[in-house]
Amino acid sequence: MADTNTFDLRRYLKGGGHSFGVWAALVIVVLFGLMRYDNFGGAYNISSFLNYNAMFIVISVGMCFVILTGGIDLSVGSVAAFTSVVAAYLSPYGIQVALPGAVLAGLAIGGLNAFFVVAMRIPPFIATLATMLGAKGGALVISGAQTIAIDWESNFTKLGMEKAFGLLPWTIVITAVVVVALWIVLEFTSLGRTVLAVGGGEDATMMMGLGVARAKVFVYLLSGGCGGLAGVFLASGFGAGQPLEGVGWELSAIASVVVGGTLLTGGMGSVAATVAGALLLGLVFNILNFENGRGVISLSAYWQMVIRGGFLFAVILLQSQLTTRTRRAAE
Amino acid sequence: MNDLIQMTGIGKSFAGIIALQNTSLAIRPGEVHAIIGQNGAGKSTLIKILTGVYRRDEGEVRMNGKPLAISTPREAQDAGIATIYQELSLVPLRSVTENVVMGYEPRNRLGLIDWKAAHARTREILARFGVKVDVTRQLGSYSTAIQQLVAIARAVSLEAKLVIMDEATSSLDDQEIETLFSVVRNLRESGVAVLYISHFLDELYRICDRVTIMRDGRTVATHDVAQTTKLGLVSEMLGRDAREIQAVGLTALSGGHGQPGEVLLEAQDMRSRTGLRGASVTVRRREIVGLGGLLGSGRTEAARAIFGLDPLTGGRVVHHGGVRIDNPAQAIALGMGFLTEDRKADGIIPHMSVRENISLALLPRLRRLGAVDRARERKLAQHYIDALQIKTAGMEQPIRELSGGNQQKVLLARWLALEPEILILDEPTRGVDVGAKFEIQSIIRKQVAQGLAVLLISSEFEELVEGADRIVVLQDGRSVSELQNPGVTEDALIGAIAHQHERNVA
Numbered sequence: 001m002a003d004t005n006t007f008d009l010r011r012y013l014k015g016g017g018h019s020f021g022v023w024a025a026l027v028i029v030v031l032f033g034l035m036r037y038d039n040f041g042g043a044y045n046i047s048s049f050l051n052y053n054a055m056f057i058v059i060s061v062g063m064c065f066v067i068l069t070g071g072i073d074l075s076v077g078s079v080a081a082f083t084s085v086v087a088a089y090l091s092p093y094g095i096q097v098a099l100p101g102a103v104l105a106g107l108a109i110g111g112l113n114a115f116f117v118v119a120m121r122i123p124p125f126i127a128t129l130a131t132m133l134g135a136k137g138g139a140l141v142i143s144g145a146q147t148i149a150i151d152w153e154s155n156f157t158k159l160g161m162e163k164a165f166g167l168l169p170w171t172i173v174i175t176a177v178v179v180v181a182l183w184i185v186l187e188f189t190s191l192g193r194t195v196l197a198v199g200g201g202e203d204a205t206m207m208m209g210l211g212v213a214r215a216k217v218f219v220y221l222l223s224g225g226c227g228g229l230a231g232v233f234l235a236s237g238f239g240a241g242q243p244l245e246g247v248g249w250e251l252s253a254i255a256s257v258v259v260g261g262t263l264l265t266g267g268m269g270s271v272a273a274t275v276a277g278a279l280l281l282g283l284v285f286n287i288l289n290f291e292n293g294r295g296v297i298s299l300s301a302y303w304q305m306v307i308r309g310g311f312l313f314a315v316i317l318l319q320s321q322l323t324t325r326t327r328r329a330a331e
Numbered sequence: 332m333n334d335l336i337q338m339t340g341i342g343k344s345f346a347g348i349i350a351l352q353n354t355s356l357a358i359r360p361g362e363v364h365a366i367i368g369q370n371g372a373g374k375s376t377l378i379k380i381l382t383g384v385y386r387r388d389e390g391e392v393r394m395n396g397k398p399l400a401i402s403t404p405r406e407a408q409d410a411g412i413a414t415i416y417q418e419l420s421l422v423p424l425r426s427v428t429e430n431v432v433m434g435y436e437p438r439n440r441l442g443l444i445d446w447k448a449a450h451a452r453t454r455e456i457l458a459r460f461g462v463k464v465d466v467t468r469q470l471g472s473y474s475t476a477i478q479q480l481v482a483i484a485r486a487v488s489l490e491a492k493l494v495i496m497d498e499a500t501s502s503l504d505d506q507e508i509e510t511l512f513s514v515v516r517n518l519r520e521s522g523v524a525v526l527y528i529s530h531f532l533d534e535l536y537r538i539c540d541r542v543t544i545m546r547d548g549r550t551v552a553t554h555d556v557a558q559t560t561k562l563g564l565v566s567e568m569l570g571r572d573a574r575e576i577q578a579v580g581l582t583a584l585s586g587g588h589g590q591p592g593e594v595l596l597e598a599q600d601m602r603s604r605t606g607l608r609g610a611s612v613t614v615r616r617r618e619i620v621g622l623g624g625l626l627g628s629g630r631t632e633a634a635r636a637i638f639g640l641d642p643l644t645g646g647r648v649v650h651h652g653g654v655r656i657d658n659p660a661q662a663i664a665l666g667m668g669f670l671t672e673d674r675k676a677d678g679i680i681p682h683m684s685v686r687e688n689i690s691l692a693l694l695p696r697l698r699r700l701g702a703v704d705r706a707r708e709r710k711l712a713q714h715y716i717d718a719l720q721i722k723t724a725g726m727e728q729p730i731r732e733l734s735g736g737n738q739q740k741v742l743l744a745r746w747l748a749l750e751p752e753i754l755i756l757d758e759p760t761r762g763v764d765v766g767a768k769f770e771i772q773s774i775i776r777k778q779v780a781q782g783l784a785v786l787l788i789s790s791e792f793e794e795l796v797e798g799a800d801r802i803v804v805l806q807d808g809r810s811v812s813e814l815q816n817p818g819v820t821e822d823a824l825i826g827a828i829a830h831q832h833e834r835n836v837a
Contacts, residue, residue, distance in 0.1 A: 184702075188702040188703055188705075189698075189701055189702050189703060190694035190695060190697070190698055190703055193687065193691065193694055193703060194694070196680075196682075196683065196687075197680050197683070197691055200680035200681060200682050200683055201676075201677065201678075201679065201680045201681070203676060203677035204671075204676075204677045204678055204679065204680055205680070205691075206659065206677075207640075207659055207669060207671060207677050207678075208659070208663070208691055208692035208745075209658075209659040209660035209661075209662070209663035209664070209692065210660075210691070210692070210694065210695075211660075263682070267680065267681070267682040267683075268682040
């Protein structure tokens with residue numbers, strides 16, 4: 001039967017019913033922007049928007065995996081700050097060294113998280129709080145609390161500026177590759193299924209002989225690695241390693257994950273919806289910038305944060321309303 | 332006698348689907364009244380209407396002859412209707428006293444909570460039940476049984492006229508059940524009515540006065556328990572002829588008639604920190620080995636040790652391939668499966684679909700080029716949904732939406748999909764309705780005929796006596812005797828357990 005082999009869009013959408021709200025909100029916000037601002041849909045805005053938000057998308061997707069297992073990773077912001085400094089120091093050797101080096105540094109911190117959580121059985125909240133402080137301190141120590149300029153002579157600068165295949169900046173292409181790869185891992189591999197199972201019921205998963213520890217180690221390594229990649233993007237985007245950046249990024253990432261309909265208790269969620277959540281939160285800033293640009297109102301960054309908070313609340317409210325309605329309809 | 336509660340012509344439907352139709356229930360003051368029926372018969376819907384969780388579409392509820400308008404659980408509580416749920420709705424981190432008086436705390440002259448009076452009152456009620464605990468300690472530090480009694484104490488403290496107990500005994504051992512029953516008798520004597528919901532028919536005969544049978548959203552009949560037979564009750568619940576049921580027996584199992592094959596597994600003199608002190612079991616192909624004994628005798632612990640979940644401190648478990656088993660992954664690789672007792676905690680993955688729940692343990696074998704082979708996965712899921720007659724809207728339905736019996740079938744499918752040689756079944760039919768119980772038992776029997784070996788743990792003597800080919804009796808973590816079917820009777824099993832018990836006490 002065709003049923004068993006073809007990709008059933010209807011079934012897919014039904015299965016992802018809990019994340020419908022974020023897609024609806026994303027469409028509405030994009031349409032609003034397109035109608036209200038002339039340059040909103042322009043190549044420049046799209047490209048610079050994605051370029052800037054790439055680091056948030058990457059850490060949100062990593063965070064999504066951690067949350068799916070029922071854990072949390074508070075260290076991602078500090079990891080990004082730390083690895084941006086690492087990337088800046090390595091930039092004279094070129095992107096081929098700086099990028100893997102920074103990602104490795106991120107993986108190392110992720111590995112430390114995994115060790116604490118899996119081997120030492122320390123609750124993820126506490127373990128990653130400790131590495132958050134540690135990585136933050138590490139970033140300040142190795143940089144002397146100064147921004148570390150990247151080497152402008154090296155090819156490191158190309159990352160955010162040169163277009164891959166003449167289409168989009170490398171940052172965006174790398175982000176897209178990471179997102180697609182992780183989407184495949186979650187949806188189509190047994191490792192992904194195990195990640196979901198651990199969050200849904202750790203004891204049951206262990207009883208089935210599935211690799212609970214392996215899945216957990218994977219998600220913390222992944223989140224650390226994503227933090228490292230975000231650090232590279234941060235350094236290239238700002239032209240310098242930023243030891244003071246990254247504050248509160250973990251909360252933005254958690255917000256993106258939750259807006260995307262992923263349960264904070266784990267077991268249910270999606271990569272695509274997390275990306276949509278990250279885009280949505282980024283778009284709110286983008287739109288407020290456009291609004292400021294029109295000169296009618298002028299909102300400070302502080303007020304923008306307040307508005308973003310209100311918006312986040314509205315989307316989650318919409319989400320929970322939709323979820324209860326579909327659940328009622330199903331009963 | 333005037334009825335305490337009178338529900339007449341109750342109707343309720345959800346989104347067009349009728350859950351209750353013209354249902355009636357009358358409860359007398361000071362009686363223990365049972366409601367029985369299969370899952371989906373409408374028991375819980377009826378209870379939830381009585382306790383204000385749902386609103387009825389039609390019909391009338393009267394209390395002491397006066398119309399009762401209840402729309403929230405709080406109103407029900409204030410009217411004197413208290414409910415003790417299967418999953419306790421207490422606060423484990425707070426003290427026993429707080430749990431008893433919460434929301435109704437005694438006050439002193441300053442309007443502050445009078446803790447001294449609260450503790451005294453709690454102690455006094457629990458003492459009436461024959462329970463002596465430190466009421467200032469966290470509730471969660473006590474056993475489920477004590478917690479349940481505390482829930483009842485709360486009901487008594489609120490001067491409840493009717494206490495509803497929903498599957499109250501499902502997680503208690505025999506001694507705890509005995510205590511609970513004496514409390515129920517205590518309530519009856521003081522004029523409090525008890526509405527008792529249970530899947531265990533034996534319990535009915537021990538403490539209930541009358542029984543109401545529900546089927547397909549209606550109340551079929553109400554009898555004095557003394558004038559019923561078990562067979563009669565089952566036939567009314569199922570809507571089937573009593574003789575037809577008698578022909579197949581009370582369970583769908585029949586041990587002692589097969590030809591066991593070669594030895595698959597030998598557990599010798601197992602000792603562990605979980606309380607095993609020398610338990611030995613041998614399992615052969617095509618046989619059901621029962622583990623008999625009281626709760627706490629080491630039945631589940633023995634099974635866990637065999638499956639490699641708890642490390643042994645002595646003795647050994649040898650697979651016929653000559654391999655020792657150290658962890659579940661290895662046990663599964665050697666052809667073992669373990670259907671656990673606690674379906675919710677370590678069985679189902681609630682957010683996952685029926686398909687995913689079936690295929691989960693098999694995933695490592697469903698890999699093709701690193702990805703899950705979805706086509707094979709769907710075929711497999713569909714095969715088991717058909718073969719085990721799992722009632723579901725489709726394989727993509729989340730498992731949490733299925734009834735208990737069907738969830739259990741999905742878990743059974745999960746293990747059968749691994750095509751195991753040995754399957755450990757820990758209380759496979761607990762908390763499922765009579766119909767599903769029959770079906771699950773027939774599935775097991777069919778699999779055993781095809782060569783499966785089963786290690787069966789059951790608190791229901793019937794299931795063990797009729798089902799097992801051999802019963803290994805455990806006592807305080809030791810295997811003390813072995814009974815061979817055919818020929819085992821319930822009395823013989825109880826005798827074996829009790830005899831050893833006396834000897835150990837002496």
